[in-house]
Amino acid sequence: MVDLPFAAGRRDLTDALASRGCAVVQAPPGTGKTTLAPQYVLDHVRGAGLAGRVIVTQPRRVAARSSASRIAELRGTRLGDEIGYTVRGDRKVSAHTAIEMVTPGVLLRRLLNDPDLDGVAAVVIDEIHERHLESDLVFGMLAQLRELHDDLILVAMSATLDAARFATLLGGEEGPAPLVDVPSPIHPLDIRYASSSESMVNRDRRNRSAVEDLVTATVRRALAETGSGDVLAFVPTIRGTEMVAAVLSRDGVPAQALHGRLSTAEQAGIVTGHSDATRRVIVATDVAESSLTVPGVRVVVDACLSRVSRRDTTRGMSVLVTETASQASMTQRAGRAGREGPGTVYRCLTAEQYAKAPAASPPAVLTSDLTAALLDVACWGSPRGTDLPLPDPFPTPAADAAEDALRGIGAVDASGEATGEGRRLARIPTDPRLARGGLEATQRVDAATVAKVLAVLDGGVGSPDDLPRNLPSAKDPVVSRFRRILQDATSSTSGKSHPDLRGSDAVAYTLACAFPGLIAHRVASSGNRYLTVSGTGAVWRDSAASSEWIAVADIAGASTRSTDGTGAVIRAAVPLSGDLAFDAAAPLLRDGVTCTWTPGGPAGKLSARRVRGLGAVELASSPVSVKDVSAPDREDAVRAGLASHGLGLLEWSKNADELRRRIQYLHEQGEEGCPDVADAGHADRLLEFVVPDLVAGKRPDLAGLLRGLIPWNHPIDDAAPTSLELPAGRTVHLRYPEVGTGGPVVVATKLQDCFGLQASPEVAGRRIQFQLLSPAQRPLAVTDDLASFWAGPYLQVRSEMRGRYPKHPWPENP
Structure with a gap:
């Protein structure tokens, strides 16, 4: 044991634990840190008179079992006695276990069930540099737990130079945790x-x-x-x-x-x-x-x-x-x-x-779906993990999408706090949406079959390609665990299940409950093309592709190489009856009048249809009179149409378009009183006036409406004039940038017109860009700094042009 390189770090590790109760270990693979560090931590725990076992996380099941076996062999004990392990579907521990190897997911579930970690004296997080999502969460939760229970020993072990970052997070207000660095020379x-x-x-x-x-x-x-x-x-x-x-x-x-x-x-x-x-x-x-x-x-x-x-x-x-x-x-x-x-x-x-x-x-x-992680931190009592010392915060767009998904299944409330349903779903070791689908399926399918399907979808055993023919064995540890958890979860609910589905129908219904958005309907014009309820078009190359409805188990997105240019490809699916499809995706059922507004002509066009469908799948549609649609619904249709197509597709007169450009330019320069009129998402005040006219089929007075947005004490013609008088007496038109481009105000004029203009004028604090033309109206130069142009580039232009245009003035000092 002392032949392993990590033995040289024993004193540094135990000294760090004695002084701070925490440490970050940095040692390359093969040094023996996984084998030796837990034993050194156990020696420290016993020497300090602390009660409880040492928990060691390993990111993979094979490593947890192997390292436990190796430590037990070195200590001359039987695996499962002093040294044990717990991984998904397999456990070897006893009342005498002092060191327990677990995967991060196992420890995460324990933390959520018992935030105080009763009976645990120390935790060692190994291979933390791999930055798996569950390891990050465990690290953040344990670092926060140490603020309340400073007697909890915590060690994080990394094989890379990122260790200093974890030391800072782990040390908290006392400063970085001690860093134990044990290098290992590698042979050539x-x-x-x-x-x-x-x-x-x-x-x-x-x-x-x-x-x-x-x-x-x-x-x-x-x-x-x-x-x-x-x-x-x-x-x-x-x-x-x-x-x-x-x-x-x-x-x-x-x-x-x-x-x-x-x-x-x-x-x-x-x-x-x-x-x-x-x-x-x-x-x-x-x-x-x-x-x-x-x-x-x-x-x-x-x-x-x-x-x-x-x-x-x-x-x-x-x-x-x-x-x-x-x-x-x-x-x-x-x-x-x-x-x-x-x-x-x-x-x-x-x-x-x-x-x-x-x-x-x-x-x-930064790359994974965060739905399960957001539910875990909500159950921990830290919605969105805002107060957790995580190595990286949750990216906002992905966290927003995850929180929306959790609200959709009732797992969190409007503030992001976990609901009772969310806590029930969190106890099932899979994606919350799969967990909810599994619980829904148990209303009509026996728990054993649901457990088998969930085990496949979760990646634990088998492949979606095998469904429904080759379900995993009921004796598989992963299947057994899913079944036990499902039975425990459903036994606590008041509703009684009535399993009435068997065989392929049972598998298809479970799939449909797990992925309701991936229920797909065959497109009538093509035998193997389908449209999912969530709106994805896909091809299913299977002999059973004549089925009207299918429950999709695996689909390759259109960006993958496997699609061969045909869009998304369904790689595994099971035929599904229409009744089961509507049962599994009942919340997505729609049956009512849909009103839409599309641009075109002076006021666009409103149309209405009665539509019956399941999500994006339209099953029946017939036109109805717009007069039968309520006024609020027609206004909502116009607003949605403007948000989708943009204000720019309205019929803008030349005067209104220029006025809109001027207002938007002033808004972008920070001028007081000038609203954002770039799109329907920001131009709220403009929409208040435009929508009623469009609903009534009238052409809106856009120029008048725009002028109504500007306060009387901020006259736009003063702040953003339409013309500029040059020293030579010529008045030129000011061209404002297209809305949304962020460009400057532009003047295109002959260079001679600008003689006497020492510096570029400004509009709203930003210099005008001059496009200087030759006497033949050809471009000579573009500048927004006339002073610099006269002092430099003009001399080159003068030498080239005065011979070509001798009748026009080319003074040395313009």
Whole structure:
């Protein structure tokens, strides 16, 4: 144990805990911090006479189980006794457990259920630099909890130089928390890049196995070119790790896949190493990047790809996408080859492509859907996390969208506080909308089937492509946990469920309840084109595409490469009856008269139709007389039309258009009394006068209405004149900028007209721009600083022009 580099940091860590009760550890992967730091913290807890266990978070289940097993082995105890773990769907702890490894999601749920963390003496947050959303929330909540319970020991561990930032946040008013820095020398690495034809960036994206084929070929090359040591190959997906391992195994190469869905025994067989001289290949997801160390590795093959969380606007949820890894990630992977001696690294990119990769991956809070996170902080008592010491605040647009979604399902109130329904949904470990859909589905589907579908949609087991044929086993730990939580949640409600759906109907209805916005209706003109209730057009290339209604489980947005130019593509769906579609999306049902206003002519056009539909799907429509629409509804239609099309599409006379430009220009220069008339979203006072005329079918007097907006004591003709008298006696027209462009006032005139004008005049404190013309009305110069023009560029213009136009004056001092 003392052979690990982190042993050198023991005294610094225990001294920091003794003096401040908190610390930030900075140590690269492979130093042993995950193995040793929890034990050092436990020794400190016991030495200080504190009661309670040490909780250690690991961002991945495989790392939590593996590190618990490793620490138990070093301490000579059985896993589950002194050292245990709890991950989603699997737990090994006892009343004697002193160190418990958990994932951040598990600890987050505990914090929401028990904010005081009774029975916990210390928390260690490992791999905090990876900036997963749940890790950020756990860090912020625990840092805030320490302000009330300063006896809670808190340690954050990072593998990057970002540690100082966390030390500042963790230390609070007392100043930055102590920083324990334990460097680890890495043996020399021979880094080899791919040729352009073998680069991952240049792969054939139409080939679904292109990534795995390139990695397999590179592994074979690495085995041929290097003489010793195991090979660790990084592939972005679980499916990819298994494909590469299977192909290599068929060729007689000992190959194993390493990912989070393996059992504890399977993981242990890989990470404990081997004693014989046979070279093996470990094909891993990024779980082996920083969370755990695989012994015996001297060669790394890096696909240079990462699976990252991105907000999918089509579904309004976070999805995992594959993209080029960051340089920081590739550097950490490469370091795995140099822990035990000189190593070799094969990158599936060219050197130029590596240099163009992003330096670091953005934190998940900036790219992910925030609906679940907003509900968590609301349940914590901090709506929008405004008072939490988070590493990064929630981005406002994403937080607004998430809060709107939570209000839509009744999870938060108008002030962002969690409701009783929100707290019930927060107890279900999935996206709140999936949780609500699951609870809704249990009214007509048995909890076991709902649990199986939720487990697939949440990414825990199986694939949406398998629905409804191959549902996961009821014995799967993730399924069992979902079922237990659903049964507990529904047993506390007064309503009784009446499961009456079975088989495909049960799966389809559960999907529809989970994603009501993705219920889709076939477009009559095409057999495989559908329109979702949320308004997305998509293609479903499936033999069952004749179904009128479908419940969509997986859809690729129009921006993805898989769409082949056809718009969004439905990748997994289940046929759904119309009755079930209307039942699942009942709040989206609309049946009434819709009034719209469109521009055109002096007053535009109002029209009305009676429409029956489900969200964006229109099922029946017939025209009705506008006279049958109430006056308030007609006014709302005009306002909506103006907001959509803009004020600029009204019929503006030349006088009214110029007046609007002048008012907007003064507004942009900050002139008092001049309102914003750029668009219908700001011109509220103008709309008050325009809307009644348009509703009545009259042409509004726009010029008169605009003049009515200007206070009598701020005459616009003085503040923004329409003309300018030049020294030579000529009066020129002032051209104001188009609304919304932010440009200057412009004068186009002959250069000779400006002789005697020493400096550029101003309108509302901003200089007029002069477009100076030759005697033949051709451009000579553009300037808003005549004084500088006369002193410099004019001399060059004079020398070129006086010979061409000798009859016109060209004085040396104009």
